[in-house]
Amino acid sequence: MDVVTGSEKLRGAVAMDGPAGTGKSTVSRRLAQAGGAAYLDTGAMYRAVTLAVLRAGLGADAPEADVVAVARAVRLQSGTDPAAPSIELDGEDVESQIRGAPVTRLVSAVSAVPAVRAQLVERQRELVADALANSGGAVVEGRDIGSVVLPEASLKVYLTASPEVRAARRAAQDRKAGRPTDLDAVLADVRRRDELDSTRATSPLHAATDAVVLDTDDLSVDAVLEKLLALAHERGLLT
Ligand code: DC
Numbered sequence: 001m002d003v004v005t006g007s008e009k010l011r012g013a014v015a016m017d018g019p020a021g022t023g024k025s026t027v028s029r030r031l032a033q034a035g036g037a038a039y040l041d042t043g044a045m046y047r048a049v050t051l052a053v054l055r056a057g058l059g060a061d062a063p064e065a066d067v068v069a070v071a072r073a074v075r076l077q078s079g080t081d082p083a084a085p086s087i088e089l090d091g092e093d094v095e096s097q098i099r100g101a102p103v104t105r106l107v108s109a110v111s112a113v114p115a116v117r118a119q120l121v122e123r124q125r126e127l128v129a130d131a132l133a134n135s136g137g138a139v140v141e142g143r144d145i146g147s148v149v150l151p152e153a154s155l156k157v158y159l160t161a162s163p164e165v166r167a168a169r170r171a172a173q174d175r176k177a178g179r180p181t182d183l184d185a186v187l188a189d190v191r192r193r194d195e196l197d198s199t200r201a202t203s204p205l206h207a208a209t210d211a212v213v214l215d216t217d218d219l220s221v222d223a224v225l226e227k228l229l230a231l232a233h234e235r236g237l238l239t
Contacts, residue, residue, distance in 0.1 A: 010035025010137035010238050012154030013128055014228075015145035019194055019205060021166025022159035022216050027224045028141040032082035034229065035238055037137030039082035040127055042145065045120050046111040047098035048076055048089045053110055054102055060109050068115040076123065080131050080138070100179070104189065108196035117144075117202050124149050137237075143197060146208035154237050157228065158207035161216045163190050 014037075016028045025041060032039035052074045053067055079086035087095055097103070110116060124140070128150060131138040142149065146156030161169075167187035174181040197205040207213055212231060216224055232238035 008035055008238050010037040010139070010232060012137060012237050013132065013150050013152075014137075014139045014232070014237070015150050015153035015156040015208070015211070016139060016141040016159065017143055017145050017147070017157070017205070017207065017211065018159035019143075019161075019166065019190075019197065021170045021190060022161045023169065023221050023224055024141050024159050026221050027159075027228060028139045029082040029085065030221075030225050031228050031232070032137070032139040034225075035137050035139075035232070036135060037082070037139055038080035038128075038131030038135050039085055040078060040080050040124065040131065040138060040140045041085055041087075042120070042124050042140065042142035042149070043107075044085070044087045044095075044098060045076055045078060045123070046116075047103050047107050048087050048094055049074060049116060049120070050103045050107040050110040051094055051098050052089055054106060060106060064113055064115075067110060067113050071110075071113075071116045071119055078127055080127065082139070099177070108193050108200075112196065112200040112202065114202040121149050143205045144203040146211050147206065148203045151208070155231060155235055156208050156211035157231070158211040158213045159216055159224070160213060163187060163194065165217050166190050 014031065016024055018024050029039050049071045053070050056070045058066055075090050077088040086093060087098065128138050128140055140150060146153055164187065167183060167190045170190065171181045171183045171186045214224060214227060229238065
């Protein structure tokens with residue numbers, strides 16, 4: 001099904017939260033495309049900072065102050081076109097490097113640092129304000145968008161799925177991208193990141209109280225997108 005009609009317009013901010021492997025990125029991009037809106041992948045921003053931390057020779061045991069210093073020093077640029085989202089670190093396109101295993105292993109630790117979050121949340125709010133000023137609508141995906149970054153979002157969605165289904169989806173994505181993959185290792189990593197992301201002290205992963213929760217275990221990407229489009233129509237955000 002091709003829903004990229006371009007004839008409808010999404011207005012306002014849509015917050016898309018949930019753990020990895022729920023299809024969040026795909027449906028967020030397609031929703032933004034369908035509504036001629038901007039798309040912001042906040043996970044890519046945490047990943048890019050993590051890449052900079054690794055390049056600085058720091059690991060999971062690094063002092064928090066050193067991680068914060070790296071985060072403050074980097075220049076991040078997030079492209080918000082849903083057809084070609086991009087992320088640059090100090091002017092270098094790092095889109096493919098931020099998806100590799102070293103970054104994926106360390107990103108939960110880096111994103112648990114409160115000063116890193118404070119800095120990125122501020123940047124995310126600026127990017128969304130620019131996007132709303134330019135195109136009127138934005139779909140923003142992450143873990144804390146509805147709860148922290150954009151508590152006033154017009155629509156908040158929390159996507160979930162079982163760890164097994166999410167691991168299978170992640171492994172399929174890795175295979176498609178030509179990255180080495182091992183389903184058991186991916187499942188272990190999904191569980192480890194769920195635990196870290198939902199138990200950290202600052203902005204733990206949880207559904208905002210006013211979020212619409214969608215379990216995607218038995219839903220295809222197209223089915224999720226249809227539900228999102230219906231919700232946006234119901235709320236008068238897509239006309
Ligand atoms: O969506 P992703 O897998 O690319 O996100 C990478 C990591 O960044 C994830 O483990 C949690 C963290 N993250 C976060 O803490 N807050 C966000 N708004 C987005 C991502």
